[in-house]
Amino acid sequence: MLQIYNTLSRSKQIFKPIEPGKVKLYVCGMTVYDFCHIGHARVMIVFDMVVRWLRASGYEVTYVRNITDIDDKIIQRAVENGEPIAALTQRFIDAMHADSDELGLMHPDQEPRATDFIQQMQGMIGKLIEKELAYQGDDGDVNFAVRLFPEYGRLSGKSLDELNAGERVAIGGGKRDPLDFVLWKSAKPEEPADTRWASPWGEGRPGWHIECSAMSCDLLGEHFDIHGGGADLQFPHHENEIAQSEGALYGQSHTARDQPMVNYWMHNGHIRVNEEKMSKSLGNFFLIRDVLKRFDSEVLRFFMLRAHYRSPINYSDTQLEESRAGLVRLYTALAQAPAQSLPLDAQSPWVQRFTQAMNDDFNTPEAVAVLFDLASEVNRAQGDEKIQLASTLKALANTLNFLQRDPTVFLQAGSRGDGATLTAEQIETQIAARVAAKLAKDFAKADLIRKELLEQGVVLEDRPGGVTEWRRS
Known part of the structure; x- marks a missing residue:
């Protein structure tokens, strides 16, 4: 209610x-x-x-x-x-x-x-x-x-x-x-x-x-x-x-x-902003269009809704980076399961917790906490259970206008205006070189490639079957 x-x-x-x-x-x-x-x-x-x-x-x-x-x-x-x-x-x-x-x-x-x-x-x-x-x-x-x-x-x-x-x-x-x-x-x-x-x-x-x-x-x-x-x-x-x-x-x-x-x-x-109320008279306001040149729109939405709507929130680049990291965690969980839209089970404890939070004066911080807990369960689950949990995660997040994109697209996009120089093609070339190094048992070179990519904001994640996925940090 x-x-x-x-x-x-x-x-x-x-x-x-x-x-x-x-x-x-x-x-x-x-x-x-x-x-x-x-x-x-x-x-x-x-x-x-x-x-x-x-x-x-x-x-x-x-x-x-x-x-x-x-x-x-x-x-x-x-x-x-x-x-x-x-x-x-x-x-x-x-x-x-x-x-x-x-x-x-x-x-x-x-x-x-x-x-x-x-x-x-x-x-x-x-x-x-x-x-x-x-x-x-x-x-x-x-x-x-x-x-x-x-x-x-x-x-x-x-x-x-x-x-x-x-x-x-x-x-x-x-x-x-x-x-x-x-x-x-x-x-x-x-x-x-x-x-x-x-x-x-x-x-x-x-x-x-x-x-x-x-x-x-x-x-x-x-x-x-x-x-x-x-x-x-x-x-x-x-x-x-x-x-x-x-x-x-x-x-x-x-x-x-x-x-x-x-x-x-x-x-x-x-x-x-810096613990002062944002106002034009203080000159500490930020235009939406300027913020969106540097941060994805979903990151800004996530930042706003991680706080309760009635609470004051402090704006900073650090807060937005933390919000992006939170979305990365959720999208990473989704990326591990095949994309399927299964019917929501109203009796699911996740659905009940999420609904209870939102019905408590639109308590989005608690609702987001449910999403994080659910993402952890997706990471641990296997087979059909993983697919069901991932579908529930996506459906609940969608009611808040989150997680509507392909996980790979979000994870590989990175922050806007973050100075990333490597293209997707260049990253894939480096990954192929790392695979070749590992096949040649040149593990020092493989580790160096991983390290150099990480220094340029690219995280490699090795999956079963010899598949390497990547995302921007």
């Missing part, structure tokens, strides 16, 4: 979908003004894993991840580049999709863009004004009146007096309270024409928070199962989403007994 840690309740809860057999999932996506970094990769990889496991468990999943294509940073970058907003955002949407494909991830079922939902945003803002939870300030901006929403602060777990405005919430002269946040930004004379839309409150554009409320409500309904995103979005973004969505439904009389916007809130942990 699946349990999910719900940020709202601060506890694990048994997962009960609103509609039996179906799951509606919304994840906050990227603001497209630059290339995606590995923090974005973690969000994409984590919720790709969540969707894969939900579907493997028999659920019909509707996975929605939005795109923010209008934002202060987008406008600033477009003005700096002297290009239209749409041209800038489309270029980085294409780059995001290319990164996602390179990572081997599924596309969301729906990927709404903020600029396609302006009407829905304005409709929600209008409801909030009608319920006197929003007001237009002297500067023309429409703001949400935080202190009039009685349930504000439940997600972050702080009282109103403890809360401070988030760094992305600018405090303007038209606000009645510094905690109030912008729903509709009044257009400024110097801003380009493609950054403004007509509205009952004058020309302008939506605030950042309102877009997710409007899009999730329109695509998944006023009440859906799971909302996910990075831990940095818990406050103020997700707190504000709850206030907007539930405020538009219930107004100022809203209580905790009313039906919530979302049943389960999920947040993945930060990426850290």
Whole structure:
């Protein structure tokens, strides 16, 4: 039985979908003004894993991840580049999709863009004004009146007096309270024409928070199962989403007994670099495309999922090399058995352990530990038992998007950009020379060839029947 840690309740809860057999999932996506970094990769990889496991468990999943294509940073970058907003955002949407494909991830079922939902945003803002939870300030901006929403602060777990405005919430002269946040930004004379839309409150554009409320409500309904995103979005973004969505439904009389916007809130942990949170302001962030020039995409996925999704993880080349070594261990076990796809035995202790781990709030570290234990058993087994265990290893790993390639292809590929100079043909020539040396009983030469290959990152493994296999270290 699946349990999910719900940020709202601060506890694990048994997962009960609103509609039996179906799951509606919304994840906050990227603001497209630059290339995606590995923090974005973690969000994409984590919720790709969540969707894969939900579907493997028999659920019909509707996975929605939005795109923010209008934002202060987008406008600033477009003005700096002297290009239209749409041209800038489309270029980085294409780059995001290319990164996602390179990572081997599924596309969301729906990927709404903020600029396609302006009407829905304005409709929600209008409801909030009608319920006197929003007001237009002297500067023309429409703001949400935080202190009039009685349930504000439940997600972050702080009282109103403890809360401070988030760094992305600018405090303007038209606000009645510094905690109030912008729903509709009044257009400024110097801003380009493609950054403004007509509205009952004058020309302008939506605030950042309102877009997710409007899009999730329109695509998944006023009440859906799971909302996910990075831990940095818990406050103020997700707190504000709850206030907007539930405020538009219930107004100022809203209580905790009313039906919530979302049943389960999920947040993945930060990426850290040298024990500091990764951020552009610190200059310690890494673009996905740059990392993938040096490491296989499966290695990056494995690195992300060897940690629990809620835990912070420290990024380093050493950590990625250790993840590659882990994959080498798993692929080496598979390489020893003929590739066969046999039906999974639900009563198998391996399947039960793996399922129990994944149903415990998507505990991928424990699930990966099961894979390593199973690989050890594959190494020890013989005959039909080896084939059955290897098939189970591959099938379980596949639910996490691992071990889907031919083992030999992975093992002989090595790390990207690792400076390997020997081609496969050159390695095979050296192996043939070693075989000839052994036949001539020149064991010193055979050992020298093995040693020289190892120094160049090539590991030889002698198998029964005089067969020598090789892989890159």
